[in-house]
Amino acid sequence: MSVHPRPGSRPSRRLILGMAATVPLALSADLTTGARTARAADSAHVMGYFTESPNGTGTDYGLHLAVSTDSRHWMPLNQNDPVVTPTAGAGGLRDPFILRKQDGTFVVLATDLKGTDWSYVSQYIHVWDSADLRTFTGYRRLKLHDMNTHSWAPEAFWDAGRGRYAIIYSAVNGSGHNVIMVNYTADFLTVSSPQVFFDPGYDVIDGDMAVGVGGVNYLYFKDSSKQALVGARSPSLDPGSFTAFSTPVAHGGTEAPILVKSQTSSAWYLWGDTYTPNGVFYAWQSTDLASGTWTALNQRDYTQPVNSKHGTIQPITTTEYTNLVAKWGAPAWRRLKSYNYPARYVRHSDYVGRIDEYPFDPYTDAQWKLVPGLADSSGVSFQSVNYPTRYLRHYDYQLRLDVNDGTSTFAQDATFYSTAGLADSSWTSFRSYNYPTRYIRHSDYVLRIDPISTAADRADATFSVGY
Incomplete structure (x- = not known):
């Protein structure tokens, strides 16, 4: 979640002219990132986000999409206008997340919140189904709990052992600080009772997963006490099994981690978003998730979509990349x-x-x-x-x-x-x-x-x- 007060924390391609981007090599078929096993045909990425700018000129609380062939340089689609906007709840979204489900289609989750009215409390999240990210159907709000607290920054992954999807999100439970909660679902229509997924004893928000990397599962999150991104890991996906281990990384106050595996090398990228209303993405690189250490990338090596906030990145195929550009159009500007x-x-x-x-x-x-x-x-x-x-x-x-x-x-x-x-x-x-x-x-x-x-x-x- 971006730019809101939380207990115990804060208030709140590179292209040569005329050249097309080169499509990178395919991601190895045995790697599982986020919610699914990446397929050999994956050769591009899609990013979802909402937008904010310093005086609000570029602010929009709908789902925006951008695509990339290297996961570092992004081309906004639809002229950087939203492709879908919630019609219920607060009437806007923050913190969207795109998941490719086991059947190859997508589900989109997002925080039910428009703007920065942090007094607005919603136990619901926004949900859409999508076959191809060109159409969005089945819009609904999904209730996750009955607590008098928010459901911020929802993400999801496939838990093969349970045969269910896990929806993780930030909420304040009886501990008095934000923890990462989890509900399980087979269909994103109904969910199990909420459980605490990760509570290290201090305020944590914005969980992002990499599942089954060398037999280990990784959870990156914002440690509000450090205003930094920190990783936890576990050999299982059981609630309560994750232990923080990594060196914190930040550029100022940083939140909204996104873990991305390069499709052309052994590199992993960790994106983070500064939490000011006009936030800036920064990126770090590691060749070994198990080390828990990251090296900051030079800003020459990546470019966020203009005005983008709290994003989500998922692999897509070359065909899907082409179809998304054909549907939504490349920007008329540079x-x-x-x-x-x-x-x-x-x-x-x-x-x-x-x-x-x-x-x-x-x-x-x-x-x-x-x-x-x-x-x-x-x-x-x-x-x-x-x-x-x-x-x-x-x-x-x-x-x-x-x-x-x-x-x-x-x-x-x-x-x-x-x-x-x-x-x-x-x-x-x-x-x-x-x-x-x-x-x-x-x-x-x-x-x-x-x-x-x-x-x-x-x-x-x-x-x-x-x-």
């Missing part, structure tokens, strides 16, 4: 990330081109339509999404957002050629059309065109073109 300041994105502010740290509002200041160059269609021009009559152009070598006046001078000033990144050939640099010895670069976070000679210059002039 975002450009700085190579040497990867927390910052190219945006306009007061019509000045610059790089600023994500998140910010209006978030649309950082969204661009990359259109054929106004002076040469083999080049590119950057059309503003929220000011579509305006383009990035250089003037006295500084980039600014100006209205296209139809002149040849404007067209030339607003046209650039994309090249292999000067600091990293898998990224992109942009050479000026009419000043071909100069490239777009940032200097004191302001964009301009300059000759490039040093390593620092090359880093300043390198960007990723993504979403």
